[in-house]
Amino acid sequence: MPKQVDHEARRTQIAEALLRLASRGGLEAVSLRDVAAEAGISMGAVQHYFRSKEQMLLHAMDHVTKRAGERIRTALIAHGRQPSAREVVRTVLLEMLALTDDSRMEFLTHLAFFMRALGSPELAAMYQEWWPELERWMADELRKAQEAGELRPDRDPLREAELLLAVPDGLSVGLLLGHRTGEAAIAAIDYYLDGLFTKPS
Amino acid sequence: MPKQVDHEARRTQIAEALLRLASRGGLEAVSLRDVAAEAGISMGAVQHYFRSKEQMLLHAMDHVTKRAGERIRTALIAHGRQPSAREVVRTVLLEMLALTDDSRMEFLTHLAFFMRALGSPELAAMYQEWWPELERWMADELRKAQEAGELRPDRDPLREAELLLAVPDGLSVGLLLGHRTGEAAIAAIDYYLDGLFTKPS
DNA sequence: TGTTTTGCAATGCGGTTGCATTGGAAAGGT
DNA sequence: ACCTTTCCAATGCAACCGCATTGCAAAACA
Numbered sequence: 001m002p003k004q005v006d007h008e009a010r011r012t013q014i015a016e017a018l019l020r021l022a023s024r025g026g027l028e029a030v031s032l033r034d035v036a037a038e039a040g041i042s043m044g045a046v047q048h049y050f051r052s053k054e055q056m057l058l059h060a061m062d063h064v065t066k067r068a069g070e071r072i073r074t075a076l077i078a079h080g081r082q083p084s085a086r087e088v089v090r091t092v093l094l095e096m097l098a099l100t101d102d103s104r105m106e107f108l109t110h111l112a113f114f115m116r117a118l119g120s121p122e123l124a125a126m127y128q129e130w131w132p133e134l135e136r137w138m139a140d141e142l143r144k145a146q147e148a149g150e151l152r153p154d155r156d157p158l159r160e161a162e163l164l165l166a167v168p169d170g171l172s173v174g175l176l177l178g179h180r181t182g183e184a185a186i187a188a189i190d191y192y193l194d195g196l197f198t199k200p201s
Numbered sequence: 202m203p204k205q206v207d208h209e210a211r212r213t214q215i216a217e218a219l220l221r222l223a224s225r226g227g228l229e230a231v232s233l234r235d236v237a238a239e240a241g242i243s244m245g246a247v248q249h250y251f252r253s254k255e256q257m258l259l260h261a262m263d264h265v266t267k268r269a270g271e272r273i274r275t276a277l278i279a280h281g282r283q284p285s286a287r288e289v290v291r292t293v294l295l296e297m298l299a300l301t302d303d304s305r306m307e308f309l310t311h312l313a314f315f316m317r318a319l320g321s322p323e324l325a326a327m328y329q330e331w332w333p334e335l336e337r338w339m340a341d342e343l344r345k346a347q348e349a350g351e352l353r354p355d356r357d358p359l360r361e362a363e364l365l366l367a368v369p370d371g372l373s374v375g376l377l378l379g380h381r382t383g384e385a386a387i388a389a390i391d392y393y394l395d396g397l398f399t400k401p402s
Numbered sequence: 403t404g405t406t407t408t409g410c411a412a413t414g415c416g417g418t419t420g421c422a423t424t425g426g427a428a429a430g431g432t
Numbered sequence: 433a434c435c436t437t438t439c440c441a442a443t444g445c446a447a448c449c450g451c452a453t454t455g456c457a458a459a460a461c462a
Contacts, residue, residue: 028229115227159392166371191360
């Protein structure tokens with residue numbers, strides 16, 4: 001057996017170069033040559049690790065969702081041992097907001113992949129998988145908070161989960177276009193949470 | 202003077218062909234040749250009415266926003282003489298939702314243009330213009346509703362306007378991906394409005 | 403009726419795209 | 433040392449892109 005290279009590491013390296021490009025200029029604008037140049041390798045190398053552009057995009061999409069998941073999980077455990085439900089929800093929403101370079105990039109690639117998913121059943125299947133799962137997790141978190149008396153009793157956990165997860169997307173659009181500052185977006189979320197949770201928290 | 206043709210009508214015809222294509226497959230995927238074919242004319246004709254692809258996109262974007270505005274305005278006057286604030290707000294939000302073929306197309310093109318606007322100052326300027334205006338209108342509507350006792354007194358009209366306009370975008374994403382039915386999206390909006398307005402309405 | 407101006411079809415061009423092919427350097431296994 | 437397999441750089445190719453150019457039919461004006 002000849003020269004052995006960590007395949008997964010290479011694919012990740014290529015995927016991140018792709019994501020860096022996609023977060024600017026959109027997805028369709030990046031070519032195999034661009035990705036190779038951004039990753040600092042030759043186009044032949046890219047072709048060696050991905051049979052087609054579609055496969056490269058698929059892998060990058062998978063990578064970005066996993067990375068976002070880890071980022072959110074890290075932010076969650078950064079809180080103390082017993083974070084309030086409001087803290088948990090707020091953390092997730094803020095991570096979904098396009099505030100930092102990382103989350104901004106993730107939001108844009110998320111959007112770019114979303115548009116492509118409409119015409120690609122394979123991509124759409126990936127969304128079909130994790131988004132409802134996130135919504136279920138959020139609803140569950142809210143239900144537990146309600147039982148603990150943190151969430152106001154007249155709120156519907158399921159409906160609130162739907163709405164809560166819809167808000168960051170909409171706010172991020174205004175954020176990226178410069179209509180809204182980061183502070184304003186955070187204030188809007190905090191305002192919404194004010195109406196959701198009982199005061200003491 | 203030779204053969205006279207209604208320039209604006211031709212441009213509109215071309216723009217609508219473009220929008221039809223953009224609502225599938227995204228924006229970058231449509232070529233001048235595609236647009237010409239979809240419009241049933243030659244590529245030379247398209248070039249005759251638009252100096253460049255960029256100008257064509259600019260015009261199409263202008264067209265789609267005007268069309269959406271008219272659609273919403275039509276839906277508003279379809280209500281009786283004295284619609285309640287809740288009816289007004291609900292109507293606007295439902296029109297922003299990607300429910301019908303029309304609004305679905307508008308949402309997708311809106312998204313496609315948004316991504317392109319991030320790299321094009323001219324396009325971004327168009328957003329900079331009408332979106333804050335819509336937000337201001339919504340905030341004003343809510344403020345008047347509050348004075349009339351329709352909006353609960355503890356709500357902040359400005360913040361609520363921000364949130365309300367963010368919700369349809371987020372819900373539409375789930376709608377287009379098939380996570381959510383149209384009925385569920387409408388129910389989510391109605392649920393949100395329940396918490397916003399006083400009961401009698 | 404001839405002239406002029408407009409609407410547009412046709413074609414060509416340089417550049418870029420994704421992908422296939424080729425060839426060879428490098429690194430185990432034997 | 434030789435062979436085999438892997439990694440990947442280089443190049444070629446057909447298709448397509450936006451755009452410029454050309455040419456001409458048709459319609460209003462003279």
